[in-house]
Amino acid sequence: MAINNMAENGDTAKDFIRAIIEQDLKSGKHKEIVTRFPPEPNGYLHIGHAKSICLNFGIAKDFSGRCHLRFDDTDPSKEETEYIESIKEDVSWLGFDWGKHLYYASDYFEKLYQYAVLLIKDGKAYVDSLSADEIREYRGTLTEPGKDSPHRNRQPEENLDLFQRMRDGEFDDGECVLRAKIDMASPNLNMRDPTLYRIRKLPHPRTDDRWCIYPMYDFAHCLSDAIEGITHSICTLEFEDHRPLYDWILDQLPVPCHPRQIEFARLNLSYTLMSKRKLKNLVDRGSVENWDDPRMPTISGLRRRGYTPEAIRYFCDRIGVAKTNSVVDIALLEHCIRDDLNKRAQRVMAVLKPLKIIIDNYPEDKVELLDAENNPEDPGMGMRKIPFSSVIYIERDDFSENPPPKFFRLAPGREIRLKHAYYIKCKGVEKDPKTGEAVCLYCTYDPETRGGWSADGRKVLGTSHWVSAAHALQAEVRLYNHLFTTPNPADEKDFNTVLNPGSLELFSSCLVEPSLKDAKPGNLYQFLRQGYFYTDQDTAKTGKLTFNRTATLRDTWAKIKKAEGQKNNKPRISS
Numbered sequence: 001m002a003i004n005n006m007a008e009n010g011d012t013a014k015d016f017i018r019a020i021i022e023q024d025l026k027s028g029k030h031k032e033i034v035t036r037f038p039p040e041p042n043g044y045l046h047i048g049h050a051k052s053i054c055l056n057f058g059i060a061k062d063f064s065g066r067c068h069l070r071f072d073d074t075d076p077s078k079e080e081t082e083y084i085e086s087i088k089e090d091v092s093w094l095g096f097d098w099g100k101h102l103y104y105a106s107d108y109f110e111k112l113y114q115y116a117v118l119l120i121k122d123g124k125a126y127v128d129s130l131s132a133d134e135i136r137e138y139r140g141t142l143t144e145p146g147k148d149s150p151h152r153n154r155q156p157e158e159n160l161d162l163f164q165r166m167r168d169g170e171f172d173d174g175e176c177v178l179r180a181k182i183d184m185a186s187p188n189l190n191m192r193d194p195t196l197y198r199i200r201k202l203p204h205p206r207t208d209d210r211w212c213i214y215p216m217y218d219f220a221h222c223l224s225d226a227i228e229g230i231t232h233s234i235c236t237l238e239f240e241d242h243r244p245l246y247d248w249i250l251d252q253l254p255v256p257c258h259p260r261q262i263e264f265a266r267l268n269l270s271y272t273l274m275s276k277r278k279l280k281n282l283v284d285r286g287s288v289e290n291w292d293d294p295r296m297p298t299i300s301g302l303r304r305r306g307y308t309p310e311a312i313r314y315f316c317d318r319i320g321v322a323k324t325n326s327v328v329d330i331a332l333l334e335h336c337i338r339d340d341l342n343k344r345a346q347r348v349m350a351v352l353k354p355l356k357i358i359i360d361n362y363p364e365d366k367v368e369l370l371d372a373e374n375n376p377e378d379p380g381m382g383m384r385k386i387p388f389s390s391v392i393y394i395e396r397d398d399f400s401e402n403p404p405p406k407f408f409r410l411a412p413g414r415e416i417r418l419k420h421a422y423y424i425k426c427k428g429v430e431k432d433p434k435t436g437e438a439v440c441l442y443c444t445y446d447p448e449t450r451g452g453w454s455a456d457g458r459k460v461l462g463t464s465h466w467v468s469a470a471h472a473l474q475a476e477v478r479l480y481n482h483l484f485t486t487p488n489p490a491d492e493k494d495f496n497t498v499l500n501p502g503s504l505e506l507f508s509s510c511l512v513e514p515s516l517k518d519a520k521p522g523n524l525y526q527f528l529r530q531g532y533f534y535t536d537q538d539t540a541k542t543g544k545l546t547f548n549r550t551a552t553l554r555d556t557w558a559k560i561k562k563a564e565g566q567k568n569n570k571p572r573i574s575s
């Protein structure tokens with residue numbers, strides 16, 4: 001699939017789903033709209049789920065209806081309570097509230113069983129004793145019809161007896177299943193007598209060992225929707241072929257209502273995997289630290305990276321709701337967080353790779369407190385004082401002994417501006433005798449340039465950020481890059497072979513300005529020229545200030561859009 005840089009279906013004010021709902025309200029088909037977000041608790045939620053959450057809860061909000069949070073907990077072999085808790089936390093953090101409407105498919109196990117019994121009594125379901133392999137073989141292919149199972153014509157009494165005995169635990173896993181009796185020659189494979197119940201002799205996180213048969217997704221899902229009075233059951237496109245089954249089951253049974261299933265395109269993001277199962281594989285293999293590793297596209301990972309709920313909701317808004325699948329450029333997601341943090345992040349100075357500077361003509365015991373604005377975008381965020389003294393640190397990359405062309409930073413004999421402080425000029429370099437690397441620079445400052453401006457209008461090549469040696473605080477800084485080296489890792493035979501070995505860059509001896517001494521986990525900053533940073537939870541655990549880079553300052557999305565604009569517009573005629 002090509003990456004869609006234009007992927008902004010925008011106009012969420014009325015996407016095709018909202019248009020349907022509006023019509024249903026107008027025609028009187030529904031008085032109140034009820035949607036649901038139905039995660040399977042088999043992993044942590046990812047940004048794709050955020051799209052579904054924003055859509056389902058967003059619709060409920062727009063139409064003054066309600067949205068249920070329902071756990072689709074029908075497979076005890078993969079599901080855990082830890083996942084249930086994380087999902088609740090993530091939905092709340094995104095800013096949505098299910099109120100009292102928290103449900104579990106497992107709450108309906110008895111009802112679902114009784115519905116299955118009704119199907120059996122009606123001759124619309126039967127117990128099959130073929131093995132899983134045989135069932136697959138009998139199903140046929142897209143081009144060939146399936147074959148009837150030899151047990152297809154078991155009579156309701158026999159089926160009822162066998163189904164009860166399945167429930168009672170008389171059979172082993174895989175010995176038999178309950179199947180719907182529909183049509184083994186249907187062109188839709190989902191309609192060739194799909195399995196409704198299977199045996200799984202496993203305890204369930206909520207029903208413990210009360211059940212050893214569990215309903216399949218296709219059976220549990222439509223009935224749970226109907227039991228809860230859902231009006232619009234919104235799901236991703238893969239379920240389009242399941243819709244006839246969704247409707248068939250509801251048509252056979254005395255259900256309280258018949259929700260309408262509507263499919264939309266799932267979110268795919270470049271350089272990203274979007275499947276709980278695959279993300280779990282990364283966690284289990286130790287390719288990332290955990291589900292909330294800031295390189296993960298999970299909601300918890302994005303949170304720890306420094307994403308805000310506002311930025312994620314804004315992103316979901318901008319990508320809109322479409323009927324065809326595409327891949328959204330991850331640069332758009334990054335653009336959305338930058339846009340948000342630009343407004344709210346306090347600017348501070350941090351030096352990742354420190355290089356010492358001694359300012360020869362600055363009094364050794366003097367300390368000045370200089371004024372610095374907290375956010376040029378928002379004067380309301382005020383000013384702060386930053387200490388300046390005779391020994392400071394700048395970024396090692398901001399100095400070059402033999403500057404290449406277009407290097408606009410410090411070099412021997414050159415003058416630059418220290419942000420918020422003074423102009424300095426490099427007079428000498430002390431080098432490590434072994435490596436030849438600069439270890440200390442000797443500079444002079446111009447006292448007439450306080451605040452970083454020269455009265456004589458003298459220009460400098462560049463501006464550097466810096467910290468005062470005597471006042472700076474030690475910090476650890478983590479920079480993140482794409483987790484994968486290719487834009488479509490899901491297309492690889494084994495995505496583990498395209499993991500980016502440089503996805504995490506760790507800097508453990510950084511120096512930050514003293515105003516960060518009270519930085520708490522969750523606090524957000526812009527480190528001048530370095531990007532946006534989030535104070536990591538490890539700060540509280542280890543006592544060492546630790547910052548995760550949320551995003552760089554360079555907006556690749558804006559660049560892409562600008563280039564496209566230039567391509568699409570006719571060249572301007574200049575006079």
Ligand code: ATP
Nearest residue numbers: 038039040048049051052235236266267274275276
């Ligand atoms: P995964 O493969 O990651 O487990 P899933 O679809 O199996 O995804 P569920 O827990 O069943 O995960 O999904 C809950 C809801 O989220 C479903 O309605 C599903 O359609 C929706 N959803 C899942 N992935 C995406 C995505 N990438 N984009 C939009 N919606 C999604």
Ligand code: MG
Nearest residue numbers: 040042276277
């Ligand atoms: Mg799933």
